[in-house]
Amino acid sequence: MWLKNLTLLYFKNYASAELTFSPTVNAFVGNNGAGKTNLLDAIHYLCLCKSYFNPIDSQQIKIGEELFLVQGNFDKDQKPEQISCGVKRNQKKQFKRNKKEYEKLADHIGLFPVVMISPYDVNLIMEGSEERRRFVDNVISQTDTQYLDLLITYNKHLLNRNTLLKQVAATHKLDVALLEILNEQLINVGNAIFSKRKQFLAEFIPLFNKHYSFISGDAEEVALSYQSQLSEKSFEVLLEESLEKDRVLERTTTGIHKDELLFSIADVPLKKFGSQGQQKSFLIALKLAQYSYLQKFKGYKPLLLLDDIFDKLDSLRVHKLMQMVSHDDFGQIFITDANKERVVNVFNEIKADINLFEVVNGNVAHA
Numbered sequence: 574m575w576l577k578n579l580t581l582l583y584f585k586n587y588a589s590a591e592l593t594f595s596p597t598v599n600a601f602v603g604n605n606g607a608g609k610t611n612l613l614d615a616i617h618y619l620c621l622c623k624s625y626f627n628p629i630d631s632q633q634i635k636i637g638e639e640l641f642l643v644q645g646n647f648d649k650d651q652k653p654e655q656i657s658c659g660v661k662r663n664q665k666k667q668f669k670r671n672k673k674e675y676e677k678l679a680d681h682i683g684l685f686p687v688v689m690i691s692p693y694d695v696n697l698i699m700e701g702s703e704e705r706r707r708f709v710d711n712v713i714s715q716t717d718t719q720y721l722d723l724l725i726t727y728n729k730h731l732l733n734r735n736t737l738l739k740q741v742a743a744t745h746k747l748d749v750a751l752l753e754i755l756n757e758q759l760i761n762v763g764n765a766i767f768s769k770r771k772q773f774l775a776e777f778i779p780l781f782n783k784h785y786s787f788i789s790g791d792a793e794e795v796a797l798s799y800q801s802q803l804s805e806k807s808f809e810v811l812l813e814e815s816l817e818k819d820r821v822l823e824r825t826t827t828g829i830h831k832d833e834l835l836f837s838i839a840d841v842p843l844k845k846f847g848s849q850g851q852q853k854s855f856l857i858a859l860k861l862a863q864y865s866y867l868q869k870f871k872g873y874k875p876l877l878l879l880d881d882i883f884d885k886l887d888s889l890r891v892h893k894l895m896q897m898v899s900h901d902d903f904g905q906i907f908i909t910d911a912n913k914e915r916v917v918n919v920f921n922e923i924k925a926d927i928n929l930f931e932v933v934n935g936n937v938a939h940a
């Protein structure tokens with residue numbers, strides 16, 4: 574699968590733009606703030622119906638304008654596919670595949686898989702466990718259409734149970750029968766999510782290890798592991814044991830909403846002890862594992878969006894990485910960098926062709 578061309582109208586700092594891509598490596602170069610990342614984000618919109626960076630659609634409309642339009646023509650299994658996304662202020666987003674509007678955006682998720690690697694990914698290391706659960710959930714959702722529904726249902730049951738706990742605190746009366754029903758609902762869905770996450774991570778972790786060891790040249794030992802309270806005890810027992818605490822805190826303190834993905838380097842937390850380059854290498858390996866996982870499940874290659882990838886990596890890691898992604902295992906790639914010479918030199922050295930675009934203040938031209 575690859576994106577043949579992209580058309581933008583009033584998207585972020587672009588009034589209009591039309592780009593034609595190569596099925597292999599495409600690079601956007603230009604100064605800070607020129608609009609390179611915005612092009613990657615437009616591609617992300619076409620694949621996953623949303624921005625990678627900002628969940629508010631209307632904020633992607635060029636300041637002072639009333640709407641934006643992003644359209645792309647893909648080649649998927651040698652068949653043409655046209656995807657378009659239009660957003661007008663104060664109106665529902667219109668998302669179309671081959672000119673037909675989707676009834677449910679969720680139906681589009683997974684059809685055009687994409688992996689973005691961006692400096693913002695550092696939040697995965699620095700922020701709380703919710704960020705890491707979201708990462709896991711996003712990857713599974715792109716390969717498992719039921720998973721998103723399970724998550725929505727779990728959150729609904731969780732909210733109901735928390736509402737009951739608040740009522741109990743206010744009235745000092747516990748409706749045991751109702752609690753049992755809510756527990757059972759939560760347990761059923763929670764167990765299903767736990768089993769999907771466990772199965773996913775059993776396949777994902779070896780892919781991560783392989784990519785990290787390649788990028789770093791085995792320079793350091795890192796580990797990725799999945800931690801869930803449900804690995805220790807059944808969800809039923811966990812809820813029983815935590816009932817008193819839940820009543821005091823007026824919320825459910827155990828369940829898959831407490832799952833964690835642990836990142837470590839030489840057996841200590843990556844967040845506290847990893848250098849910036851090591852943290853970046855970890856994040857890249859995580860995203861490349863996501864790529865390999867999606868590719869395996871879909872049977873075709875996702876798009877790879879590499880935002881500002883060279884920063885903080887030593888030249889050995891940069892070369893290894895570019896060699897790897899421009900190799901046959903990877904399909905179409907989009908790279909951004911503020912330094913044109915650096916990109917040109919890296920690809921010259923590894924003898925790979927690139928399709929270069931220069932971006933200047935919301936205008937993009939083939940270099």
Ligand SMILES: Nc1ncnc2c1ncn2[C@@H]1O[C@H](COP(=O)(O)OP(=O)(O)OP(=O)(O)O)[C@@H](O)[C@H]1O
Pocket residue numbers: 584585586587603604605606607608609610611612632633634635636881909910911932
């Ligand atoms: N809705 C919008 N309307 C107009 N301009 C916008 C909008 N949203 C973002 N921008 C502008 O887009 C520019 C940022 O573009 P982008 O993040 O693509 O830059 P970049 O070329 O990747 O820069 P860097 O090298 O610093 O990462 C900023 O100047 C910002 O003000």
